[in-house]
Amino acid sequence: MLLSPAILALIGVSAVVTALLLLASVFAVRVLRHWDIRSGSELQLRLERSTYLISTLVTFAIAAEVVALLLFVYNAEGMHTQFVGAMCATGVLNVNAWGWPALLLKIAVFFAGSVWLLLNRLDNQGYDYPLIRLKYGLLLVLLPLVATAAVVQLQYFLNLNPDVITSCCGSLFSPDAQGVAAEVSSVTPRTAMLALYGSGALVFASGAIYLWRRRLATLFAASAAVAFPIAIVAIVSCVALYVYEHPHHHCPFCILKSGHDYIGYWLYLPLFTATALALGVGALAPWRHIESLRTAVAADARRYAAIALAGFVLFYAVATWAIVRSNLTMAGTWW
Amino acid sequence: MIRLNDISKAFNQGQPNEFWAVRDVTLDIEDNRITVLRGPSGSGKTTLLSMIGCLSRPTSGRILLGERNLSGLPERFLTQIRRETFGFIFQRFNLIAGLTVLDNVMLPAYPLAPDHGALVQRATALLEQFGMGSKVASKVEWLSGGEAQRTAICRALLNDPQILIADEPTANLDTRLSQEFMTIIGELKAAGRTLILTSHDPVVSDAPCVDRVITLRDGQVQAD
Amino acid sequence: MSHFLRRQRYLIDFTLASLGRRKGKNLGLLGVYTLIVFLLASVMLFSQSLRREAGLLLENAPEVVVQRMVAGRHDLIPAAYLERIGKVRGVAAKYGRLWGYFYDPAVQANYTLLVPRDQEIKSGEMIVGAGIARTRGLGAGDYLTFRSAQGQSFAFRVADVLASDAELVSADLLLVNEADYRAFFGIAEGMYTDLALEVRNPQEVRKVAEKLSVMLPDTRPILREEILRTYDALFQWRQGIVFVLLAGSLLAFVIFAWDKASGLSAEEKREIGILKAIGWETADVIRMKFWEGALVSLGAFLLGYLAAYVHVFFFDAALFAPVLKGWAVLYPQFRPQPFVDGLQVATLFFFTVFPYTVATVVPIWRAATTDPDAVMR
Numbered sequence A: 001m002l003l004s005p006a007i008l009a010l011i012g013v014s015a016v017v018t019a020l021l022l023l024a025s026v027f028a029v030r031v032l033r034h035w036d037i038r039s040g041s042e043l044q045l046r047l048e049r050s051t052y053l054i055s056t057l058v059t060f061a062i063a064a065e066v067v068a069l070l071l072f073v074y075n076a077e078g079m080h081t082q083f084v085g086a087m088c089a090t091g092v093l094n095v096n097a098w099g100w101p102a103l104l105l106k107i108a109v110f111f112a113g114s115v116w117l118l119l120n121r122l123d124n125q126g127y128d129y130p131l132i133r134l135k136y137g138l139l140l141v142l143l144p145l146v147a148t149a150a151v152v153q154l155q156y157f158l159n160l161n162p163d164v165i166t167s168c169c170g171s172l173f174s175p176d177a178q179g180v181a182a183e184v185s186s187v188t189p190r191t192a193m194l195a196l197y198g199s200g201a202l203v204f205a206s207g208a209i210y211l212w213r214r215r216l217a218t219l220f221a222a223s224a225a226v227a228f229p230i231a232i233v234a235i236v237s238c239v240a241l242y243v244y245e246h247p248h249h250h251c252p253f254c255i256l257k258s259g260h261d262y263i264g265y266w267l268y269l270p271l272f273t274a275t276a277l278a279l280g281v282g283a284l285a286p287w288r289h290i291e292s293l294r295t296a297v298a299a300d301a302r303r304y305a306a307i308a309l310a311g312f313v314l315f316y317a318v319a320t321w322a323i324v325r326s327n328l329t330m331a332g333t334w335w
Numbered sequence B: 001m002i003r004l005n006d007i008s009k010a011f012n013q014g015q016p017n018e019f020w021a022v023r024d025v026t027l028d029i030e031d032n033r034i035t036v037l038r039g040p041s042g043s044g045k046t047t048l049l050s051m052i053g054c055l056s057r058p059t060s061g062r063i064l065l066g067e068r069n070l071s072g073l074p075e076r077f078l079t080q081i082r083r084e085t086f087g088f089i090f091q092r093f094n095l096i097a098g099l100t101v102l103d104n105v106m107l108p109a110y111p112l113a114p115d116h117g118a119l120v121q122r123a124t125a126l127l128e129q130f131g132m133g134s135k136v137a138s139k140v141e142w143l144s145g146g147e148a149q150r151t152a153i154c155r156a157l158l159n160d161p162q163i164l165i166a167d168e169p170t171a172n173l174d175t176r177l178s179q180e181f182m183t184i185i186g187e188l189k190a191a192g193r194t195l196i197l198t199s200h201d202p203v204v205s206d207a208p209c210v211d212r213v214i215t216l217r218d219g220q221v222q223a224d
Numbered sequence C: 001m002s003h004f005l006r007r008q009r010y011l012i013d014f015t016l017a018s019l020g021r022r023k024g025k026n027l028g029l030l031g032v033y034t035l036i037v038f039l040l041a042s043v044m045l046f047s048q049s050l051r052r053e054a055g056l057l058l059e060n061a062p063e064v065v066v067q068r069m070v071a072g073r074h075d076l077i078p079a080a081y082l083e084r085i086g087k088v089r090g091v092a093a094k095y096g097r098l099w100g101y102f103y104d105p106a107v108q109a110n111y112t113l114l115v116p117r118d119q120e121i122k123s124g125e126m127i128v129g130a131g132i133a134r135t136r137g138l139g140a141g142d143y144l145t146f147r148s149a150q151g152q153s154f155a156f157r158v159a160d161v162l163a164s165d166a167e168l169v170s171a172d173l174l175l176v177n178e179a180d181y182r183a184f185f186g187i188a189e190g191m192y193t194d195l196a197l198e199v200r201n202p203q204e205v206r207k208v209a210e211k212l213s214v215m216l217p218d219t220r221p222i223l224r225e226e227i228l229r230t231y232d233a234l235f236q237w238r239q240g241i242v243f244v245l246l247a248g249s250l251l252a253f254v255i256f257a258w259d260k261a262s263g264l265s266a267e268e269k270r271e272i273g274i275l276k277a278i279g280w281e282t283a284d285v286i287r288m289k290f291w292e293g294a295l296v297s298l299g300a301f302l303l304g305y306l307a308a309y310v311h312v313f314f315f316d317a318a319l320f321a322p323v324l325k326g327w328a329v330l331y332p333q334f335r336p337q338p339f340v341d342g343l344q345v346a347t348l349f350f351f352t353v354f355p356y357t358v359a360t361v362v363p364i365w366r367a368a369t370t371d372p373d374a375v376m377r
Ligand SMILES: Nc1ncnc2c1ncn2[C@@H]1O[C@H](COP(=O)(O)OP(=O)(O)OP(=O)(O)O)[C@@H](O)[C@H]1O
Pocket: B011, B012, B019, B021, B039, B040, B041, B042, B043, B044, B045, B046, B047, B048
């Protein structure tokens, strides 16, 4: 194992976040068992107060996870000098089988946590807390997810063996390699572009319908859920090539570097935010019939949908711009 | 109109020292009236008042504010109603030391986040109306009792509440200041507000502007 | 949105005023907090810059070095091996190197003697590193006498002193010409300390090394990337160790923060009660307290990081250098190039602000959920 401050920090943060959620879950279970909104008893009063603690704990935990996600990628980037064959974060994540799962789980925690927070925010606006059982039930699902992410990450760091010769973007994403990464990058730019803009059109259409008619929120969320992985695949198999101006460089991380104008942040930040909010719209909309939530759903979901759409617009615009301004021409040779 | 229906409040419920401070109180408090709660020490005046003012919740019973049922509302929403509907004047004034008179008066509006300029203007106008114009920038710990009282009144009025609640407002004032206070109360009623006070002080309960005196004993309403 | 921002501004306004009202307590907290940030940031900045400096130095080193091993020990390598290597694909240049160590009893220090490839030095002259020049009080034109391997005295005239920009590694350097070197150490013509191979394409380095170990079974190829990696791991590891050692003080700090946050004075409790009674919601109080923590953290972080920055880059890390650098007599005067790095700041954040916030969450919640009717009692 490698003992560096960043790794210590990541392991520590995951452990503490899991502990905080565990604490929140203990309170949540108590609420689930004894909640009675009509009662004026002191127990009910205490339970109501514990909802503030739960909200605060989860908000803080998710915020920490977001920063930790960044640190995780930075750290992988910073460690590439320590592994033979690693040219960037991709190679470091490849050192053992836990690397990619750790990253994906961290992303899953981000989305699950964000949706939970949006739901919590909604419920707090209903004077009878109509979703309280649902949301605390979901919290009990979030906890194992966070714990799993922490364990997988710990495994990844414990099994970081500097003697392993790893494979980086060049070989990992090469057509004759095997595995998910190879398959992702072997998607031809043509297919990737079609899927990218196709799913983008679906997102815009369903989002616009939701904003105008207040219908099909689930479709909007679903299309965002589809558009997100497609966008990631398209970045790896196509957009990145244009950014690097190199027909075989498929790295999803190097675009975060200063050498490429930090364009990665302009792609990922809007994409992640927009997807989280669109999922939130899908989670909020079904509750618009609850009397005490009606106005809150209307206001919140509308705002989230608007911001999500703006985020998607930004993402697709930046991706298109990256392709257009590039000196790499693949249209002739590839399709 | 505030309607109390069989209101009871228990402390330390379920424990050996369980104590019912208010028991089965049913009351109607009319708009634009001055109502005084009276009774011996420990009779539950403050407890009842804090339930009326949404500072705490009854253990059982219903409170209706106009059409709206307040019992069963979580603290979060009680607070929202409270800051729109009620203004509070406390016995010990409860000003925050170290802040200026103006800052103290503006505090209740912070969570509502109005425009800052407008807020300063509103607070200053209120303070001038109560003859505190020259003290706007002084720290509250240097105020005299009467001045502190008037600052507290301004603070209670800042969010323009319909109902003003005062718990033992004259306990720290001499007779002259108490009478002055009751004059202000009368003026507020004339301006259309509802006032609910508790007091031992005959200056309060015997004041001509008072419409109704309710006597409590052992947590129960005695008679009008 | 502007409503949201305005509300935060009101909360920050109030928080600043309330921090100001309890100067003593908050300055104490700020001081301890700043000290923690300062300690950790100093360690990080310092070892990071050592690592960078080493990397910069190795930038100009050859990609592959071939050492001859005799009975498991590093030995001199005959020049004939250069011919035996012949033409290997990817090798741009190959040459023998002469270097070694010399112990100077006068100052009880080890010097590194080296024959430079691209620099002509006259017989009887040498160029010295800044560290040697400092400890022995030398300048250009001075003479320095050493006893050679055969016991004779050799007097060298100092022709020049090396510039001190990358002093960490050149401090103990002595440059002499080949003939003087061979005479001084008694090394026969046709023998070298090791061989250096330059390989331009990094992809080919491993292939070259593999071929070498087949061709010259009694040698050991050392790759530059391997050295860099070892350096990296070593510095990371040292840093990690220091952090683990500092865990104690971190824990003390967390307990201190917890104590400060939960031990509210009666005055503060009353204040929160008043706020709640006049219409602040529990969430507003939590937000206000959050801003309090954020402002203190931000202040401590900036102050501590700035102090560490000055400490490392302008005062040569005077407090830690003896522990982290490792060699003492020819103490290099180390002026690393200042830099700020995102990974580092994020890590530091998790070692300071994160534990502070965790320690204060529950106490803040406790304080914020006081009964709003408490002030009526
Ligand atoms: N938090 C509490 N826990 C336990 N008992 C309480 C609590 N608050 C009030 N009590 C009890 O409830 C009773 C009523 O108190 P309350 O403050 O309403 O009386 P009061 O009529 O306002 O008296 P006073 O005229 O002295 O102000 C008292 O006996 C008091 O001890």
